[in-house]
Amino acid sequence: MTVRDLTWGDGEVRLTFSMDAEDRIRLTGFLAGRPLGAFDRSLPLVEIITADRSKNAGSRYDATELGLDLRYVAHRTASDDRGEVLEVDLRDQVSALRATVRYSLRAGSGVLSSSVTLAHAGSAPAIPVLFVSSLVLGDDAWDCDSTTIHLADNDWLAEARWRSGSFAEFGEPEVDMAAHFGASPRGSLARIGRGTWSTGEHLPMGAMEFPGGDTLLWQVESNGGWRWELSQGPASRPAGSLRLVTSGPSDVEHQWSIVLDDGDEFVTPVTTFAWSTDGFEGALARLTEHRRADRRRYAGDAGLPLIYNDYMNTLNADPTTEKLLPLIAAAGSVGAEIFVVDAGWYSDEPGWWDSVGAWEASTTRFPGGFDEIFHAIRAQGMTPGLWLEPEVVGIHSPVASTLPDDAFFGRHGSRLASSGRYQQDFRHPAVVSRMNAVIDRLVAAYGLGYLKFDYNINPASGTDHHAVSPGEGLLAASRAYLDWIDALHERHPQLIVENCASGGMRSDWLTVSRFALLSTSDQQDALRCAPIAAAATTMVPPEQAGVWSYPQHGMADAVTTVTLANSVLRRPILSGHLDHMTEAELDRVREFVAAHKSVRDELPVLQSTWPLGLPGWEDSWIAAGLVGIRGGYLTVWRRDADSPERVSIPVGRLLPPGGRRVERVFPRDADGGWEIVGDTLEISLPAPSAVVLRFR
Structure with missing residues (x-):
């Protein structure tokens, strides 16, 4: 069998492809010089289901019949506003269906975007399409036991609730298919966005973090239905190896189907992934920079009023x-x-x-x-x-x-x-x-x-x-x-x-x-808003993360401090009956405004860190920081009086070279105490309370 290879990318992300003698093309790697394992060559570049060409039984969408049989036609490179572009043209042997897989890459970013265009290229019968993927990846080293999966539930008043665990801990145990005639498992770990509330149940994001910190983080970019799944490979692959398939809407989950007739085209939503050797936070930093480059600029919003x-x-x-x-x-x-x-x-x-x-x-x-x-x-x-x-x-x-x-x-x-x-x-x-x-x-x-x-x-x-x-x-x-x-x-x-x-x-x-x-949320309870505010920068860069602060006359000082601290390092949306407040209460609000204005010019260049881990909905202690080349900022919350009064927070990421000074940003008269011991912040706070600190 003759194998022809194609390589495209840069020093961070480099796609490699191989073709067999019958022009079936497979992705065989996506990293420059850092292969994770034996890349899963049994996966096609795109998964497609039509009315007459199906998939295996079960809820998963990998290794579809039509996708596996697509043949290479041509490829070309170009440039667009997302960077360098590779397009790979594929054809179906049976029908007039054509597919173009489009990859785009900003040089040196570690971030790649993928989408697929389906077209009817002849006068043959119309083709009813029930599913088409945006991105397909698999690697034998992506082991369901040792890989940590990060995903986020999202609900009204309880947004951006990230959870981390193994494939089994999320309800999909490893099953050994060797004794089952070479079949594939039928289940998958999937997250789905339905209806016009695209994130009414989950964020269209997920991540795999591998032993040692290598991390793949993805987002599906669709406001009209989306899906991603992780599933185990078939018996021909090492036991428990994982595959990722992302898409826009599908027939089963979204009542989506199209009919392609002569000359018709359909373009899938884009999926973007970020790769980092520095864990979830490193991958998110790369995705955040991609988002900053990708978003529309607002002349009127200069200075973040x-x-x-x-x-x-x-x-x-x-x-x-x-x-x-x-x-x-x-x-x-x-x-x-x-x-x-x-x-x-x-x-x-x-x-x-x-x-x-x-x-x-x-x-x-x-x-x-x-x-x-x-x-x-x-x-x-x-x-x-x-x-x-x-x-x-x-x-x-x-x-x-x-x-x-x-x-x-x-x-x-x-x-x-x-x-x-x-x-x-x-x-x-x-x-x-x-x-x-x-x-x-x-x-x-x-x-x-x-x-x-x-x-x-x-x-x-x-x-x-x-x-x-x-x-x-x-x-x-x-x-x-x-x-x-x-x-x-x-x-x-x-x-x-x-x-x-x-x-x-x-x-x-x-x-x-x-x-x-x-x-980011309509949550009206300041203490419940804290984990949402802390995780908001997973959804958007900090300068786009609108967080409510709603102090009131007569509100307990501690709660006032929490609701204001929630948004100092975000994009504040201030509310509350300021017209009913005493001068002392207004002074606290003015202090908050001054604190935010002292940091807001830095927000568009800072990156997120969570030294106690991504916040859990019930966590008593939460710490969310922003990191820059000159140091960093950290908001610390203690929500529950039954929790330990003192915690140790690793702050090595927040400390600039040679820097060990910590300053109070808000409030200026915060209760509690703290000191830096080595690369650890030893901090005690009453409950409830919050404090925003600057590291220089």
Whole structure:
């Protein structure tokens, strides 16, 4: 058998391929000079399921019949905005299906992105497609017993809950297939994102950390359904060896299918992975730099201006002129730079949930006119901001009768209602035209420099309007929404736009990369917010990690300290009834504002570290830091009085060469005590409390 080889990449990531005499091509390695083991050559470059070409029984998606039989046609290299590009063209022997696997790599980054384009290249019968992968990898050294797997559950008010364990500890024990006729196991460890809340159950991320610290960390970049799985190889491979398959939506999990006819194409969502020899934190540092290079830049957001929003634990969607004016004055007095009027501004009635959509300001809430509010904001030297939920129309809104049925998500010819609302479909020109007019009117009328885009429904599997399946409709409509966001930025380049979906229900990178910041959670309990704030930088870089701080008059000093400390090293979204506070309470808020402003210029170059490990939801002690070349910062929380009063925290990563000085950033009068002994911070704190420290 003649074998032909292909090599592409750089000194960090280098893909090697081999082809047999029948032009079947396999990936045989992906690291430059650091092979982990015998790469799994039994895997194709892409996994595909069609109506007549299936996979093995069970829930896994590796080694599909059609994928294994694809043949090499050609390859080419190029460059794009993600770096260097390799495209490998493949053909199916049986049908007119063609596949192009596309890899892109930023030189020296240790980060690679992968996607697949399927095309119907002939006049043969149409091809119903039920699944196509974005990335396929496997290595015999990826042993299910010795490999530590990291994954993150994500739920409303409980976002970014990372867990670590072995394959067996996550419910998939190693099974020896040697006695079972060479078969493959049928199960897999899978995480899935469904519906329009792309991260309503899990983050689209995962990692494998191998003995010695080598780590592969991945993210699936899809806002319309995604999946990743780890599964064990067949009996022909060493027992317990792992395979990774990632994808966008699938038929079984998302009711997704497409039909490719002559000339049709489909492009999968991208999967990006980062490789590091320095554990999870090293891989995340590389992924963070990739995200920073990949995200849209906001001219208006230069300097990371401090945001005040009237919602959380404050007006709670019930704004009026009488309530807002003193809040605006108080927010300006403590140093806020943006003031956002949140939900409720558009309704004369308290029960506005199912009547939204026109986005016209209430006259009863603002008898002197809504523009009076924004004049007051500007008079305090702040940028005006406004909350909006652009994708929804209430079922009782007059707008619902002005748009055709196919301007909304629908099933079987009927509009699809979710929580008393309809979902607009941004594939429809009437939706795009109407929402462009709404945004342009609001920006012009009130001089807005900031918009908070919220999203609070999740309409099932999608829409079958203009689609052969609900999942196809969902993916296409979700992509069209992001196209609308891109066009909005082109029309209003100075506008800062925040991504919120009931907090962090849309934390997929495809979405977040288009926004200035992510609202990471709606959690209103300061102590429960702490682990979310600590883990927020796994979802986004710290300068995009929007974290609420909501001090109140009469709040216990310790809780006030915790809620403010939560966001010092993140992107604060300040709230709370500042207008009810005493001068002493306001001084604490001013101290917080000054503390954050003293560090914010460094945030875009710092990397995350968790010296006590990624935070657990019930952890009593939590430590989350940011590391730079001149030293680092660390927030330490003690949440539970039953926990040890003193802990030892390894801080070697945070200490600059020769540096052993630790300074208090916030609060200036923190209780407790600490000292550095060698590379360890010995710290004692009362409970509950938190402190932010600087290492120089």
